[in-house]
Amino acid sequence: MKSWAFAAIFVSVAALAACDDSGTGGSGGSGGSGGGTTSTTSTTSTTSTTTTTTTGTACDSGDPSGASCGDIQSGCLGCALAGDCADELATCQNDQDCVDFVGCIDPCVDQACIDQCLADHPGGATIYNDLLFCAVCVVCPIDCDGPGSGCQ
Numbered sequence: 825m826k827s828w829a830f831a832a833i834f835v836s837v838a839a840l841a842a843c844d845d846s847g848t849g850g851s852g853g854s855g856g857s858g859g860g861t862t863s864t865t866s867t868t869s870t871t872s873t874t875t876t877t878t879t880g881t882a883c884d885s886g887d888p889s890g891a892s893c894g895d896i897q898s899g900c901l902g903c904a905l906a907g908d909c910a911d912e913l914a915t916c917q918n919d920q921d922c923v924d925f926v927g928c929i930d931p932c933v934d935q936a937c938i939d940q941c942l943a944d945h946p947g948g949a950t951i952y953n954d955l956l957f958c959a960v961c962v963v964c965p966i967d968c969d970g971p972g973s974g975c976q
Contacts (some may be wrong), residue, residue, distance in 0.1 A: 881963050883907065903965035912955040919947035938976040 883903035885892045894901040905913045916922040925948030926943035942949050960968045962974035 827942050852864035881908065884967050886964055886966050888969065890967070890969060893964065900967035901959055904959040908963045909955060909958035912951075912958045916955050917927050918947075919948060919951050921945050922951040923948070925949050925952055 846879050859929045881904075885900065894903075896902060916926070922945075925941055925945035926952055928945060929938055931942065932938050957975070960973050961970045964970065965975060
């Protein structure tokens with residue numbers, strides 16, 4: 825995620841005791857060559873105009889103002905963490921390095937502090953990034969401004 829400051833606020837409310845690792849996925853590989861026959865595929869395409877609109881999930885109210893984003897107990901984030909992202913939240917809560925990472929970034933006010941937390945807790949940062957990706961990018965892309973938070 826691009827915005828660790830947002831990230832620290834997001835889970836510090838949770839006090840995980842009760843994440844800059846971009847985490848971008850790579851592209852898939854292509855199949856290798858082997859013996860056998862060679863086939864050629866022909867594709868015909870047509871030109872059309874398509875309008876793409878970002879859509880949220882059942883948790884996402886579609887309010888781009890940020891007022892509905894919420895926190896661990898309310899709004900879209902609360903809904904995401906109680907539902908679709910509950911596994912990611914539990915993984916972080918049950919991993920001491922993730923809990924330590926959240927505790928480390930919580931008081932950070934500059935990038936140097938965040939960078940030190942990343943260096944000290946790389947595994948926790950990765951787990952926390954997965955949690956944020958699920959909640960902000962997958963479940964709450966409109967309410968929590970996923971594109972503005974680094975989601976693609």
